[in-house]
Structures are given as C-alpha cells and as structure tokens.
Amino acid sequence: MTSKFYKRLFLLPGLLLLIAIIIFPLLFTIRVSMANWNVSQSGLDWAGGANWARMFHDANFWSSLFRLLYFSFITTTLQYILGFAAAMYAWKGFASRRFFRVLWLVPLMTTPSVMAIVWRSIFREDIGAANGFLRLFGVDPIAWSTQIFPAGVTITIAEVWQWTPFMFLILLAGLLSLPKEQFLSADIDGATPWRTFWSITFPLMAPISIGAIIIRLIEASKIFDSIFNLTSAGPGNATETPAYYLYTRGLREFQISYGATMGLMYLILAILTLTILGQILARVSKPRGL
Template identity: 70%
Template sequence: MKKGYPRFFLLPGLILLIAIIIFPLLFTIRVTFSSWNVSQTGLNFIGGENWAEMARDTRYWGSMLRLFYLSFLTVAIQYALGFAIALFAWKGIAARRFFRVLWLIPMMTTPSLMAIIWRSIFTEDIGALNGILSRVGLNPVNWLTESGPANIAITIVEVWQWTPFMFLILLAGLLSLPKEPFMAAAIDGASAWKTFARVTFPMMAPISIGAIMIRLIDASKIFDSVFTMTRGGPGNATETPAAYIFQRSLQDFQIAYGSTLALMYLILAILTLTIIGKVFARLSKPRGI
C-alpha cells in the first residue's frame, strides 16, 4: 500500500491526459469508420469507406503537395532572413533595442488580422500594391486570382509574419555562443565569411535545427493566411490540407470524412517531421565523432 501510494499523485495528470488527448484521439479514430455527416448524425459503422475515399481524393493529395512546397519554401526563406537579421542585430547597430522590438511586431500580431491587412494590400482593384505598381508604370498583377501570384502572396505573408520568430531564436543562440572560438579565429586571421562559415554557422546548428523544426511544425498548419486571403483559390490553387479539412468538416459538415482526412494529416505530419528531425540530427553531428 505504501509503495503504491505515490502513484496516486499521477492520477490528476493521467486523467487530464486521457480527457484531452487519448479520448479525443480514440473517438476521432472511431468516427472515421462511421458516416457522420449533415444528415446522418452519430456513430454507425461503414468500415473503411472513408479511408478508401480519401485515397482517391485528388484534391486532398494536391493540397498536401502544396503544403510541402509552401512550408519548406517559407521556412527556408524565414531561416535565411531571420539569420541575416539576427547577425545584424548581434553585431550591433544603432538603436538596437528599437529595431529588436520593431522586428518582433509581425509575430506579435494576430495572424488572421494580419492576413486581412495583407489582403487589402494585395486586393487587385483598390489594393495598395497594384496602386504602387501602376504609379511606376507597371501593369497590375492578379495577386489573388491567378495561381502563381496567389501563391507568392501567401508566401510573402507567411515569411513576413514568421521571420521574426527565427530572428528571435537565432539571436538568442548567437548571444549564448562562447567568445573563445571567435577570438581564436580572429588571432588566426580568419575573414568574416570564414568565421561565419567555420565557426558561427556550425555552432548555431543545434539551435537552427530547433528553430526550423518548430517552424515546420507550425507551418504544416498554414490556415489563417490562406483562408483569409484566398479561401484556397483561385480554384484550389492555394488550398492547404488545413483549409480543405476545415471545408469538409465544418462547412460541409462531413464530420466522419473530415476526421479521416485530419487523422491522415496527423500521421503524415508526425512521420515527415520525425524523418526530417533525424536527418537534421545526423547532419549536425560533428564529423569524426
């Protein structure tokens, strides 16, 4: 009795875990084997019909491919820009504190609100961007109604909003680096580029991987900007899985099918991010160890 007693202290946490993670997950799995929709509510059993339909759903897989492109591209740009700005702030500039706060503003703003502002900028008839383009003698661009420009618009918004996150993490990393390797590089007469390539960048690798992984996880859920700016259009050109699942589940009210899509999305996200994490970990391991 005495031995088991401390285990009771785990109960509140365990109950919470079951209530908010285990039960919803198991329930969702069960829902995927039903036909719960607008006119058939509740849990019947239809076998793997939803899973088979998902396998044939080209719109879903198309959105998945789009997500890969959008998330990898945006995170790569965010990383490059964030690193550059962090180096800039690390090396010391005038009014450093002011700029540090300024660079964080996009990240501190509500994503959907930001997307609304960006939508008004990109709006083709009365938006600021086309207004500027016409002032300099360029033709207006169909930012939200043509596939290519719409994807560029979404990328710009994502990069603008989340580069500060990279900046923040990487700057913290840079500030925590030991001074000795830099002093040694300076004594050896290393150029600024060599110091960056051989000292700064390798030492920043673990922090970089952490920041990239966090952003990839977050970027895999791209929704606010897409839904607010283009609603997945034109056609389905900017539709991400999150937007598609939202459409199926909460607009069309196909609860069972939407759950199937969401579950597959979760499985794929876990698998992909685990593989990426492993690859990064291997790449960042110092050679010879």
C-alpha cells in the same frame, strides 16, 4: 506497498489530464473516422474503413498535401535565411538595437486574421497598395489573387512577413548563448568574417536552427488564415492546403467523419515527415572538426 500506492496516486492527476486532453480526443477521432457522421447521419454508427478508402482515392486531398509541402518548404526556408540574417545583424550590434528587436516582434504579435486582412488590403488588385505602388513606376497591375503563380507569391509574402520574426527571436537567443572561445581563437588566427560564419557560427547554431526549423514546419503545416482571407484557396484550387480542405469538408459541409479521417492521416504524415526530416537535418548539420 504504501509508498508505491502514494507514488501512483501522485501520478493520477497528470494521468487523468493526459487522458482527458490527448488520449480521449485521439481515440474519439479514430472512432469518428470509422463512422458515417455527416449532415444526415448523426452519431457513431459503424462504417469500418469506408472513409479511409475514400480518402486514399481523394485526389484533392493528396494534391493539397503536395501543395503544403511546397508552401512549407519555401516559406520556412525564406524565414530561416531572413531570420538568421537579421539575428546576425542584431547580434553584432547596431544603434537602437533594442528598438529594432521590439519592432521585429510586431508581426509575430499580430493575430493571423488581422495580418491576413491587412495583406488582403495591400494585395487587392483594384484598389490595393501593391498595385498602386507598381503603377507609380508604370508597371502593369499584377493579378495577386486571381492568377496561380502570383497567388502563391502573395501567400508566401504574407507568411514570411509574419513568421520571420519568430526565426529571428529563436536564432538571436541561440547566437547570444554561443561560447566566446571559438570566436576569439578564430579572431587570433585571422579568420575572415565569412570563414568564421561558415566554420564556427553556422555549425554551432545547427541544433538551434534545427529546432527552430522543425517548430516552424509544424506551424507552417497548419497554414490556414492567410489562405482563407487572401485567396479562399483559389484561383481554382491553386492555394488549397490540407487545413483549408479539411475545414471545407469537415466544418462547412459537416462531413465530420471524413474530416476526422483526413485529420488523422494528416497527423500521421506530419509526425512521420517531421521525424525523418529532423533526423536528416541533425545528421547533415552535425558539427564536425571544430
């Protein structure tokens, strides 16, 4: 009995911490989502499912989610391909690789706001470096932030630049931890580098790749800084994502309860999507017949 008591007692600090930082905020958010907390109504009255009903009819929220799917997919795919390529390059070894490894981490160490401001300067349509560079070759300036397609490209470039090093770092660590035996066998059997990559390196890297992709997707789903600084979700609402939409409604317009509702729905969808995606990726990339 005493032993059980002490065991429980030792669990208590962790349990309290869990309640304080996860359970309570979550319950509180659920409660807020069922109230009318806004500019003129403070506190927690009872609105039932009104905010939820409103959200299901809010076309802007749902379209922002679809836009997020697009941005997440494009940026994460590009980051994975580029990060993997760079990691392979660093893994195989080249001169000054330590220097380049550090250099690769610079974008990752840059705070997103600073990064966004730098890109904003580069993509300014009137005096920005990107259009200045294009003019050198007689190319007409591109409307980087005022036309729908280029605005999407601008956000994608900024995101890929910042987060590819993360992929690089994780994948390089994975490559360095791979067992040597399979590669030696392949070498003895005379496998081409391409064949070695597809039959050995890539399958062995699958678990690490899935982890890296999932982590990146979680991060990408919160995309905000670059959109806030580069396009303000424009032109129109062409680059508006749920994080930006939530910020506008919840914080700027002080629709606290409605913001909480959208936040919860977003959380539910993110958990569901990422769980399903993780399962699919794990099945598809399961190493076979090594």
